[in-house]
Amino acid sequence: MKEVFTMWKYTQMIVLTALSAAIYAAVLIPFKGFVIIPSLTEVRPANVFPFVFGLLFGPAGAWGAAIGNLIGDFFGTLTLGSIGGFVGNFLLGYIPYKLWGAIFYNSKDKEPSINSGKKLAAYIAVVIVSSAACALVISWFADLIRLAPFAALSVIITINNAIAGIVLGPFILLIIYPRIKQWGLLWTEIMRPEDVSPSVSPRLGQLLVWIGAIGGVIVGLIIALGLYNQAMAAAGFGKGTQGGVALAIIMIPFIALVFIGGWMLGGKEQVLAMQE
Known part of the structure; x- marks a missing residue:
């Protein structure tokens, strides 16, 4: 996680952060009228960009996703819940490059490109777990502050993110990856090795991220649906916000696992x- 902070020493990484945020916000804003949940979320094809920028630009893509989403919130969805949105969208860009490096830890070809069936499968897996991690954090925080029920929001965010990433991501990567590499803008070619943390345990780290993200959403849904009588997706908003202390507390270890695994x-x- 060291690179999340040391990246600010690099002018190119700062520029890539600004570029990522600008593109993400620019595509988010026009779709603000296609509302799924008033003041919370809308149709978001732009959600493909955190995955793509995270893989290509690493920590710059993660910060860009968080900042870009916050900018987008100023155009109709800015609430206290935007704090959770900032962290959740950061994870949407952070987890892809972390997991990709771990999945291909022992592979000679570590490039974040979709040039094989194995890499396509890895990309889809990365999108799913990143989408769940984002949904977990945002839904937990929204439920905690009684802004929206966990069961309703977590399902919508996970599906919304995953569809955009899986449908659009491979095509975008196929088109822009060769150019980004040619221009020397991959984060792995910009940052010095000493400014990036070494892996502690790629296998265990992956496992913790998966358990934290996927397990957190599943356990959260079980508690929200069973203990608090919430409902999933749109039906959940008809019942109102019914979160409680038990749900909030039980979700904390799962969120912690996501960050520990990423570290x-x-x-x-x-x-x-990549620099050899």
Whole structure:
């Protein structure tokens, strides 16, 4: 996780953060009228960009996703829940490059491109777990502050993110990856190895991220539907917000697992391999 902070020493990474945020916000804003949940979320094809920018620009893509989403919130969805949105969207860009480096830890080809069936499958897996992690954090926080029920929001956010990432992401990567690499703008070619944390345990880190993200959403749904009588997706908003202390507390360890797992995945090895 060291690179999340050390990246601010690099002018190119700062520029990529601004570029990522600007593109994300620019595509988010026109779709603000296609509302799914008033003041909370809308149809978001722009959600493909955190996955793509995270894989290509690493921590700059993660910060860009968080900042870009916050900018978009100023155009109709800015609430206290935007705090959760900032962290959730950060994870939407952070987890992809972390997991990618771990999945291909022992592979000679670590490039974040979709040039094989294995890489396409890896990309889809990365999108799913990142979508769940984003949904977990945003829905937990929204339920905690009684802005929206966990069961309703978590399902919508997970599906909304995953569809955009899986349908649009591979095509965008196929088109822009060669150019980004040619221009020397991959984060692994910009940052120095000493500014990136080494992996502690790629396998365990991956497992913790999966358990935290997917397990957190599933356990949260079980508690929200059973203990608090919430309902999933749109039906949940008809019942109102019914979160409670038990749900809030039980979700904290799952969120912690996502961050601990991400920290364990490091990234220094990916940087060294790409700079050989």
